Amino acid sequence: xxxxxxxxxALLAIGASVNAYAATEVDSKSSSKLLMYIQPxxxxxxxxLWHPYHDYWLYQGPIVxxxxxxxxxxxxGDVGMCEINQSGKALVWLQPKLFYxxxxxxxxxEVTADVYRGVGEHLGEYVGKSQVHGxxxxxxxxxxxxxxxxxxADLVAKMQADTTLQARMGSQxxxxxxxSTPCGMVTLFPTKKIRAMSF
Numbered sequence: 001x002x003x004x005x006x007x008x009x010a011l012l013a014i015g016a017s018v019n020a021y022a023a024t025e026v027d028s029k030s031s032s033k034l035l036m037y038i039q040p041x042x043x044x045x046x047x048x049l050w051h052p053y054h055d056y057w058l059y060q061g062p063i064v065x066x067x068x069x070x071x072x073x074x075x076x077g078d079v080g081m082c083e084i085n086q087s088g089k090a091l092v093w094l095q096p097k098l099f100y101x102x103x104x105x106x107x108x109x110e111v112t113a114d115v116y117r118g119v120g121e122h123l124g125e126y127v128g129k130s131q132v133h134g135x136x137x138x139x140x141x142x143x144x145x146x147x148x149x150x151x152x153a154d155l156v157a158k159m160q161a162d163t164t165l166q167a168r169m170g171s172q173x174x175x176x177x178x179x180s181t182p183c184g185m186v187t188l189f190p191t192k193k194i195r196a197m198s199f
Contacts, residue, residue, distance in 0.1 A: 036069065038094050042059070051102045058098075093189060096109075096148065097112075098148070
């Protein structure tokens with residue numbers, strides 16, 4: 001009887017250590033230095049770029065995600081898209097805006113980034129802007145991507161110029177559970193003014 005109890009305790013101890021190891025592995029894989037969040041509406045609701053003769057509709061989310069992932073990874077290394085079970089050292093909420101002026105053939109790009117850490121501490125807001133000459137009827141996708149790329153590059157330059165944010169990003173220590181920023185906090189973000197179309 002004593003031997004069976006000892007075997008049972010040993011098996012429970014081994015099982016507990018295996019579960020703790022597995023949880024650590026999952027946490028390390030789902031943790032990034034910097035997490036990016038783009039609202040679902042930017043993936044599901046297209047905006048309209050106006051022209052007297054033909055209009056152009058586009059979804060901002062996929063383009064901004066592609067461009068921002070590249071630029072932020074170059075600047076900060078470990079960057080991931082926000083998913084429900086992830087956490088990182090900071091969370092960047094990206095909000096794109098694009099306007100086309102047909103009279104001067106200019107795309108005006110703007111990307112706003114609100115950076116958060118912990119469970120809601122706002123580190124700062126950074127706005128990147130761009131102007132790209134182009135036509136709505138020729139190579140539109142390339143012009144749009146270039147406008148967003150220039151806006152995100154401007155945004156990243158402003159983020160890197162902020163010494164407080166750089167100190168936070170430069171920390172090499174592993175995020176603890178009290179210091180990490182969970183993606184679940186996006187539901188607590190303040191609601192911005194309503195954006196109608198591209199305005």
